[in-house]
Amino acid sequence: MKNFCVVANYSKDGIKELIDNIHSYIVSKGGKCYVCEKSVSKNSYTNPADIPSDTECVIVIGGDGTFLKAARDLAVLSLPMTGINMGTLGFLTMTEADDALTMIDKLFNEEYSIDFRVQLAINKFGCRPDTALNDVVISRGGYSHLVGITVYVNGKVFGRYEGDGLIISTPTGSTGYNLSTGGPIVTPNVDAILITPICPHAFNARSFVIPATDEVRVVIGNVRHETEEEAYVTVDGEDYVKLTTGQEIIISKAETRCKMVVPDGVSFIDTLYTKLS
Numbered sequence: 001m002k003n004f005c006v007v008a009n010y011s012k013d014g015i016k017e018l019i020d021n022i023h024s025y026i027v028s029k030g031g032k033c034y035v036c037e038k039s040v041s042k043n044s045y046t047n048p049a050d051i052p053s054d055t056e057c058v059i060v061i062g063g064d065g066t067f068l069k070a071a072r073d074l075a076v077l078s079l080p081m082t083g084i085n086m087g088t089l090g091f092l093t094m095t096e097a098d099d100a101l102t103m104i105d106k107l108f109n110e111e112y113s114i115d116f117r118v119q120l121a122i123n124k125f126g127c128r129p130d131t132a133l134n135d136v137v138i139s140r141g142g143y144s145h146l147v148g149i150t151v152y153v154n155g156k157v158f159g160r161y162e163g164d165g166l167i168i169s170t171p172t173g174s175t176g177y178n179l180s181t182g183g184p185i186v187t188p189n190v191d192a193i194l195i196t197p198i199c200p201h202a203f204n205a206r207s208f209v210i211p212a213t214d215e216v217r218v219v220i221g222n223v224r225h226e227t228e229e230e231a232y233v234t235v236d237g238e239d240y241v242k243l244t245t246g247q248e249i250i251i252s253k254a255e256t257r258c259k260m261v262v263p264d265g266v267s268f269i270d271t272l273y274t275k276l277s
Contacts, residue, residue, distance in 0.1 A: 001107045001261075002031035005055045005079075007046045007070045009062030010038040012086040018061060018097055022084075025101050029108055046073050055079060057107060057261055061097075063087020064176075068236040071119075071133045071258050080114055082107070082261035089275050091175050092133075094266050106263040113262050117188055118170045118212050119254040122233075124241055132235045133258050134173030136251055138218055139165035139198065141230030141242070148221030148229060151195065153214050162223055163200035165231065168193060168216055168251050172258070173236075175272070183207040188260075188268055193253070212253040219248040 004026055008015055019035055026033040034055065036046040045066065051058070051074065058081045060070045067083045074081070083093030084100050095103045106112055120132040140147035140163075149166050151158040169178040171186040174194055179185060183196035184207055191212040197205045210216075220231050222245045233240045233249055243249065 001056045003054050003056045004031060004033045004059055005051050006033060006035045006059045006061060008036070009045065009066040012062055015061060015086065018100065022059065022100055022104065025104055031108065045069050048074055048077050051077060057082060059084065060093060061086060062093065064089060064092045065237060067092040068134055072131055072236060075119070075131045075256060078256050078259065080259040080261045091271060091275060094271055095263065103263050107261065111264040115188055115260040115262055117172045117258040117260055118191055119256060119258055120168065120170060121252050121254040122235055122240065122249065124249045127241050130235050130240060131254050133170065134176050134236045135167050135169040135178060137165060137167050137177060137234045138231050138243070139234070141232055146201065146223045147231045148223040150219045150221055152217040152219070153210060160221070161197045161200050161202070161205055164198040166218065167196040167198060169196065184209065185272070216251045217248055218251070220245055
């Protein structure tokens with residue numbers, strides 16, 4: 001790899017200096033480096049139309065949230081992506097800022113592998129289709145009110161839950177909200193979808209892991225029979241749509257996968273141990 005595009009979260013301290021260092025270093029090695037300008041939208045960091053056609057790898061600088069936004073922005077291009085961490089955890093942005101130039105060397109020298117991460121396709125009638133790398137969260141609306149949710153897998157009733165909501169996660173997202181609610185950690189190379197209730201009012205409501213080829217349909221029920229229920233859907237932490245009693249959303253494996261470039265010497269297990277130890 002020698003042709004790169006940099007997508008960055010300009011709100012991070014020291015970001016401009018790091019971008020300049022990376023740009024200069026790539027050019028000094030005979031490569032090309034296009035730097036996306038600061039976005040004026042809070043919901044995106046770049047426009048796919050702005051990315052040069054000869055780009056071989058997108059370097060995302062920021063935290064995991066930055067990487068998730070960039071992955072959604074650029075999903076239609078299906079370009080390999082790698083991340084430099086200037087956030088807190090850094091499960092997706094696995095290279096620390098101090099190691100950025102060493103990581104660039106590895107990309108130039110072909111010392112890397114590519115993880116093909118499962119993404120979720122989200123569909124609701126009347127709304128734009130969307131894609132998630134981490135998760136889809138259906139959460140209750142209103143203060144202290146439960147939400148009733150019925151989950152269907154491949155058209156059959158899978159479970160009925162009352163509580164604060166539900167997380168539909170990829171293995172990549174298993175270390176996010178899913179983990180904090182007691183869901184399992186699943187290594188990113190597994191083709192699976194995770195279903196985790198949020199604060200369910202039942203002893204037997206547990207997380208499930210199902211094949212990524214399954215289709216999940218979530219229907220909003222009615223806990224308080226005299227009142228229409230509300231639930232809010234977020235995709236990778238961004239607002240998507242509001243659902244009311246009887247409405248549904250369908251989640252399945254996306255046709256495309258996120259191509260994550262992992263420099264040699266970096267592994268999910270090592271990152272997991274370092275971040276959570």
